[in-house]
Amino acid sequence: MANGSSRNSDRQTIPVSFTLNGRLQEMDVEPHELLLDVVRDRLGLTGAKRSCDVQVCGACTLLVDGRPVSACTTLAFEVRGSSVMTIEGLADEGKLHPLQQAFIEHGGFQCGFCTPGMLLAAKALLDEIPNPSEEQLKHFMHGNLCRCTGYKKIIESIMAAAKKMRGGRA
Amino acid sequence: MQFQKEVEILATREKVWRFIWDVDRFIACVPGCKDAKTVEEGKRYTAIMTEKVGPFKVEFPTTIEVLERVELTRIKAQATGTDNKIGSRMKIDLDVNLREQENKTIVEFVAGVDILGKLAALGHGIIKRKADQVLDEFAQAVKQKLEGDG
Amino acid sequence: MLRRFRLDEPESVAEVSELLGRFGDSAKVYAGGTELLLAMKEGLVHYERLINVKKLKGLGEVASDNGTIKIGALCTHHELENSSLIKQSLPALAQLEQNVANVRVRQAGTLGGNLCFAEPHADPGTLLIALGATMVAQKSSSKREIAAEEFFVDAYETSLEADEVLCEIRVPTPGPNGRSAYLKFGYLERPSVGVAVAFNLINGNLSDIRIAVGCAGPAPKRVAQAEALLSGKSKDEAARNLAQAGALAGRASQAISDLHGAQDYKEHIVGVLLKRAFQAALS
Numbered sequence: 217m218a219n220g221s222s223r224n225s226d227r228q229t230i231p232v233s234f235t236l237n238g239r240l241q242e243m244d245v246e247p248h249e250l251l252l253d254v255v256r257d258r259l260g261l262t263g264a265k266r267s268c269d270v271q272v273c274g275a276c277t278l279l280v281d282g283r284p285v286s287a288c289t290t291l292a293f294e295v296r297g298s299s300v301m302t303i304e305g306l307a308d309e310g311k312l313h314p315l316q317q318a319f320i321e322h323g324g325f326q327c328g329f330c331t332p333g334m335l336l337a338a339k340a341l342l343d344e345i346p347n348p349s350e351e352q353l354k355h356f357m358h359g360n361l362c363r364c365t366g367y368k369k370i371i372e373s374i375m376a377a378a379k380k381m382r383g384g385r386a
Numbered sequence: 387m388q389f390q391k392e393v394e395i396l397a398t399r400e401k402v403w404r405f406i407w408d409v410d411r412f413i414a415c416v417p418g419c420k421d422a423k424t425v426e427e428g429k430r431y432t433a434i435m436t437e438k439v440g441p442f443k444v445e446f447p448t449t450i451e452v453l454e455r456v457e458l459t460r461i462k463a464q465a466t467g468t469d470n471k472i473g474s475r476m477k478i479d480l481d482v483n484l485r486e487q488e489n490k491t492i493v494e495f496v497a498g499v500d501i502l503g504k505l506a507a508l509g510h511g512i513i514k515r516k517a518d519q520v521l522d523e524f525a526q527a528v529k530q531k532l533e534g535d536g
Numbered sequence: 537m538l539r540r541f542r543l544d545e546p547e548s549v550a551e552v553s554e555l556l557g558r559f560g561d562s563a564k565v566y567a568g569g570t571e572l573l574l575a576m577k578e579g580l581v582h583y584e585r586l587i588n589v590k591k592l593k594g595l596g597e598v599a600s601d602n603g604t605i606k607i608g609a610l611c612t613h614h615e616l617e618n619s620s621l622i623k624q625s626l627p628a629l630a631q632l633e634q635n636v637a638n639v640r641v642r643q644a645g646t647l648g649g650n651l652c653f654a655e656p657h658a659d660p661g662t663l664l665i666a667l668g669a670t671m672v673a674q675k676s677s678s679k680r681e682i683a684a685e686e687f688f689v690d691a692y693e694t695s696l697e698a699d700e701v702l703c704e705i706r707v708p709t710p711g712p713n714g715r716s717a718y719l720k721f722g723y724l725e726r727p728s729v730g731v732a733v734a735f736n737l738i739n740g741n742l743s744d745i746r747i748a749v750g751c752a753g754p755a756p757k758r759v760a761q762a763e764a765l766l767s768g769k770s771k772d773e774a775a776r777n778l779a780q781a782g783a784l785a786g787r788a789s790q791a792i793s794d795l796h797g798a799q800d801y802k803e804h805i806v807g808v809l810l811k812r813a814f815q816a817a818l819s
Contacts, residue, residue, distance in 0.1 A: 227540070228542050228543060230543065246540065247540075247541060247542065247543035247586065248537075248538040248539065248540050248541055249538075250537070250538065253537070269577065270574055270577075271570065271574070271637075271638070271640060271641055272637075272638065272725050274638070274640065277640065283614075283643045284639055284640050284643060285640055285643060285644060286640045286641070286644075289569065289570065289573045289574060289577070289644075290569075290644065291569065291573070293543070337639070340639075355634075356639055357639075358638055358639070359637070359638020359639050359640055359641070439690075439691060439692060439693075440654065440690070440691060440692025440693045441564070441575070441581050441692060442575075442580050442581060442692065443561075443581075471579075471582075472579060472580060473579060504578060504579055504580060505580070507578060507580065508580070508691075509656075509792075509794050509795070510793075510794045510795065511754075511792030511793060511794035511796075512656070512691045512754065512792070512794075514792065514793075515691075515754060515792060
C-alpha cells in the first residue's frame with residue numbers, strides 16, 4: 217500500500233453522536249464501519265459477539281432505540297441520534313436486571329456465548345409485549361440461536377422475568 | 387455440473403471444423419467472452435470470460451488448452467480461470483464432437499462446469515441455470531454464424 | 537470488515553436517480569442493507585458509493601387512497617406487520633411480513649429493498665403478484681407503474697432501469713368477498729417454496745383468481761394456467777381441480793435443484809402448498 221498518501225484527507229467521516237448505555241458518546245466513523253466492530257474494537261465492549269456474520273444467529277444483538285438490531289450487519293453511522301444499549305448496560309449500576317437474575321436462577325445459559333444477545337432480545341420482547349404467550353416469545357426470539365441449552369431454560373427464564381417485571385413473583 | 391447440447395448446422399463438417407479454429411470468430415460466439423488470443427496455434431488460447439447474474443459480476447481471465455484433436459471429428463479442451471476480485475475459480479471440460487448427416491453437421495457439446503469459491507455462495511441452482519443459458523446461447527450463435535455466412 | 541465506500545445522502549428521488557445515472561454500476565441504493573451488506577461482506581459485490589435513501593420523505597408511509605393501499609418502499613417489515621391498515625385490509629400480507637426472516641431483519645429491512653434485491657428465496661413478491669400489486673418506479677423526471685408479475689425478471693434481477701428508484705407499492709384494496717393466503721415452506725434460513733392465492737368468493741363461486749409461486753425458482757411467477765382450472769368454478773369444483781392446478785403450478789415455478797431440495801421435491805411441495813393456501817383462503 218502507498219505510504220504518505222494524501223488520500224487520508226479524502227476519506228469521508230461521519231460525526232456520530234449517540235447515547236451508549238445512558239451516556240453521551242461522540243465519535244467520527246467512516247461510512248463502511250460496522251456497528252459491531254465499533255462497539256467491540258473502538259469502544260471495548262466485547263459482550264456482543266461476531267458469530268454467523270449473516271444476521272441469523274443473534275449473538276451480535278444490540279438495542280438501538282429499544283429495537284433489536286444485528287450489529288454485524290448495521291453500519292455504525294446509523295446510530296447517530298439514537299440510544300444504544302449493549303449487554304454491558306443492562307444492569308443498573310451493578311444491580312442485575314430481572315432478566316439477568318432470572319437467567320441465573322433458572323439456568324438460562326451454559327457457555328454464555330449467545331447470552332448477551334439473548335438477554336437484549338428478551339428485553340426488547342418484554343418491552344413490546346410485557347405478558348407474552350409462549351408462542352409470542354418463541355416467535356420473537358426465533359432469531360437468537362443457542363447451541364447449549366436446548367432453549368427450554370431460556371424460555372423459563374424469560375417467562376419468570378416477565379412475571380417479576382409485571383409485579384408478580386418469579 | 388454436466389451439460390449436453392446438440393446443434394444441427396446446415397454446413398459441411400469441413401466448414402464447421404475450420405470455423406472452430408478461427409479463434410476470434412469462435413470465441414465471439416461465447417456470450418461474455420472477449421479478447422481472444424492465440425498463445426500456441428492449435429494448442430493454447432487465452433480469453434476473458436465475463437458473466438453477470440443480477441448485480442453479481444465475474445471476470446475470469448481464462449486459459450484454454452486443447453487436450454485432444456481428431457481431425458474433423460473431435461476436440462477435447464479444458465478452460466480454467468480465476469477471478470481474484472471475487473475469489474472464485476472456474477473450470478470447464480469441453481468435449482466437442484462433429485458428425486456428418488447428409489448435408490448437415492451435428493455438433494455435440496458435452497461440458498463439465500465447475501465453479502469454486504465465493505461465487506458458489508450464490509447457489510448451485512442459479513449458477514447451473516446461468517451456465518445452461520450461456521451454453522445454449524453459444525450453440526445457437528455458432529449455428530447462426532455458420533449458416534448465416536452462406 | 538467492509539471495503540471502504542462513499543456515502544451519499546440525497547433528499548429527493550430525483551437526486552438519487554441522478555446519482556445512479558451518473559455513477560452507474562459503481563453506486564447502489566442502500567436502505568435497510570439487510571441483503572446488500574451481506575453480499576458486500578461476502579465480497580461478492582463492491583460499490584464505490586452507497587446512496588442512503590432513508591432521508592427521502594414520503595416513502596415510509598402506509599395509506600389508503602380511493603380503493604388502493606399505498607405502501608411506501610421504505611416501510612420496514614416490522615412496520616408493515618404492525619400496521620393496522622395492513623392488518624385490516626391485507627391480513628395475508630401482515631402475516632407474511634410477521635414471518636420474514638427474524639425480528640432484527642424485520643426492524644431494518646424494507647419492503648422496497650426486499651423487492652429490488654430480488655433474492656429468489658424471498659416472500660413478499662409472490663404474494664404481491666397474487667394481490668395484483670403494482671410497483672411505482674421513479675426516475676429524475678418520470679414515473680411509471682410496473683405490474684408485480686412483470687417486476688421480477690430473474691434471480692437478483694428486476695425490470696427496474698438502472699436509474700429508477702422504487703418508491704411505492706400499490707395494492708388494490710380487496711372487496712368484502714376477497715380472500716387471500718400465502719404459505720411458505722422451508723427448513724433452512726430462507727424459505728424454499730412459497731405459494732400465494734387470491735380470489736373473490738361470491739355465492740360459493742370463485743372469480744378473479746390469481747395464483748403465484750415463488751422461492752422454488754429464480755423469480756416469483758404468476759401461474760395463469762393453474763388459475764384457469766379454478767376460475768369461475770364453485771369452490772367444490774375448484775377443490776377437485778387442485779391437484780392438477782398444483783402440478784401445473786409446480787412446473788411453472790421453474791424449480792431448481794439445489795440445497796433447498798430437488799426439483800421434483802419442490803414441485804411437489806408447490807402442489808401441497810397450493811391446496812393448503814386455497815383452504816386457508818376459504819376459511
